[in-house]
Amino acid sequence: MAEVKLRGVKKSFDEVEVIHGVDLEIKDQEFVVFVGPSGCGKSTLLRMIAGLEDITAGEIYIGDTYVNDLHPADRGAAMVFQSYALYPHMSVRENIGFGLKLNKVPKAEIQRKVAEAAKILKIEELLDRRPAQLSGGQRQRVAIGRTIVREPSVFLFDEPLSNLDAALRVQMRMELEKLHANLKTTMIYVTHDQVEAMTMADRIFILNDGYVEQVGTPLELYRKPANIFVAGFIGSPKMNFLSVKVLQIEGQQITLQLPGEDQMQLQRENINFQVGDILTLGIRPEHFELEQAKGCSLSATVDIIERLGNETYIYANDANDNLLTVVGDGELDVSNKEKIKIHFTTDHCHLFGRDDQSIQ
């Protein structure tokens, strides 16, 4: 068990800087997720913590130990790779026990630990098989088993679920959460899937282009995204962004021009803009209401309707021909090309300035 701290960590590949000064602190026993689009640097960051990549600048601490120059084997971390990286020429038993064998742990104890891990992961019958004979889900469990027996202070996961099919993914998610509760060890999990992040994390670190965009609990990120990037990344379907013009500012009350004829009013404390500026208004599709009128409203024309049974996704064009997404009830009565009025309340509104940052 240990905390993980990164201070001013930078990484460059040849001349190109890919991680620009990251500071973060992960508490002991926390389940933390690094999430972001492809190429944002999340895997690189994980590999730097693991010791598989050099650190160009900055410091990394695992527990109280400064680990920059330490070999991966000496850092007290264990990693599950995206491709599982099971040793093809060894049996499952040997795969799991490999690290212990290298450390000259007595055979009897290796047996015991391997059996224990196999029991937790329910792979006891597979112990004498070779990786090639296992399914994707089974291989993944073996990869996890390999990390458990090392009793590390930090578990590192590099997109472990991306090679599994959807149903298996849901099942493994639950198992990983249970594993975390069981082992009570710090876990750092990397993924590009915001659903995994939202469901599994104690705290989420969202990365984009080598920067940490925001840190917070899943609900914090959902309710109070710090900028347009986070707002658009978290939540599915993606948040709607409308261009609005500032018509009037009276103290903390702002009057905004919505696409079309409608206007609305919002309260904000930090007014760092002027009348006439164009800002971005963000509202999640699930917060748009079609049937009951309340709060502000907006006109749009229905373009595409997707019926999922429990929900209906409606894609409509507003007055500026922007595509808006509305999530409505499964039984919603709506037809193509229909002119609809979309209602929403101000507490579901997010306002973003010219710098894409959230205005509070």
Place this chain on the structure above:
Amino acid sequence: MKPKQNQHPLKYSIYSLIAVVAAMIFFFPIYWAFSTSLRNPLDTFTVSGFGIPFLNFDPTLTNWVDQLATEEARKAVYNSTVIAIFASILALALGIPAAYALARFRFKTISNKDLTVWFLSQRVLPPVATVVPFYLIMQFLNLLDTQLALILINATFVLPFVVVIVRQTFLDLPIELEEAAFMDGARNYGAFLRVALPLAAPAIAATGLIMFAFTWNEFLFAITLSSKEVITIPIHMAGAVDTRGVQFWFMAVRAMIAMIPPVLIALLAQRYIVQGLTLGAVKG
């Protein structure tokens, strides 16, 4: 590009015929040696047709028996075998770690590609350029006419192949396996010995066999650095011409003795040779 599927049956027949003829041309000399070696010396030049054993003549093993009975022949086989085995082992011992370094590590000042090309460029060197200096060096070291001298030299000549082929083999192994070994507690040597090497073993074995074949065939240095003791098979063959005139039947037997092991190796390691040769060439 897969072979064409729907093909005119006539085309198929014609192409197949040409292919068979081509294969026959490329096989003929080997077959001819085989046939000559089985022929009664008197019949060497008077055989009919294609010299097919049993069909065109009565095969006899006398040539083979006579040849293999001589101590020279046995010495030659012994020397060739010992030298080829040890030279291959030495080349592998030196080349495999170097190949691993060039596949898995970065070197400052010289790029890996340049280093690999440097190794490969050793093959461009005409052996004759080093014949005279090596003769003098071995003479000085009193190593003339010893197996050791030939082992060292042959290892030097096949080393570049080992480096290039095995490097490609390591590059084809997923690096995550070694990284997982690191995370499991292995150091560089551990990951190399326990993960990379076992997985590269089939390729390495095939490479070793090919190096054996190359060394077995080597002639220039063999004849330079040996006189009486360390006769290898090629030298033994050269002997059949000088001292006894044109005794084709003996020559044929010796040629067969010379060619059978490498040809067998070629058949065994077939798939691997094609892969190795072509990877080297196609990937540059």
Place this chain on the structure above:
Amino acid sequence: MRTHRNTKARFVFLLPAAIWVLTFTIFPLVYSLYISVHKVETKMNVSREKVPMLDESGNPVLDAKGNPRTKIQINREKISTWTNIGLTNFKRLVEDPQVHSAIKVTSIFVLVAVPSQLVLGILLALLFNQRLWARSFLRAVMLLPIFATPLAVGYLFFTIFYEEGGPLGFLGVPFLSNPDWALFSVILVDIWQWTPFCFLVFLAALQGIPNELMEAAKMESKSKWGLFANIIFPMLTPTIVIVLLLRLAEAIKLFDIPFALTGGGPGVATQSMSFLAFRTGLRYFDLGYASAMSYCLLIIVMIIVTLFFRKLRQSYA
């Protein structure tokens, strides 16, 4: 190319091989340069010495009167004298008609044999890229000449080309007794041995051409020649260059085949540069001159290969 974090271990892995190459290649080459500016004469000093006769256990043998018997021992001593003669050997090279002849022989050989192998190799590869009867078996057979001992192959073809009763005797061609035919025979043998190599490499390259490319081209035009010229040949070009380079470097080293097939003859008609250098150094023991000769050969090869590489880099850039 993803690599491991750099540690000192990388030198431990690389250095043994690197040092070996430096010791066993670079050092002899430097030494060779040293030799080439010297004249090395080896004389046999023969002297006679009266020496006591000893029996098996090392005791002196006595004659009937009890006096130790002696015998005459002939001592042979090889004495080498080295004289620094500067660039004389190299000047000699320029004027030596044997050297000129050897260069001519090697050049003709390379210029005829290598392109022929390449062309034949491509044709065979195209052929084998179709569906054929017993394709894998035939391909395996084609692979064998590459591994046959070159020297053995030389002797074998000696029996095949043998004019009085060999299998090709009925053609009435003076394969080995006519200088021009002899060179041609050497070329033929090399083509026999190495076409399969070219063939294999080209076949693999052909099979590496994506199917879709061929199919798309076929949908646009029926011309087979067009398909070859516009799709196949351009995609094969890098492979052609590499095979050319490899075969060129190997072909210049020509030694085993002339040694076995013709012994360099008739006369010097098939005496390649390597053969001449070998003979000069290890048969006539003119070590200094032979070193100079092989050095020249080395430089020629280096120039050709470097020029080639430059052209390669240019065409890729």
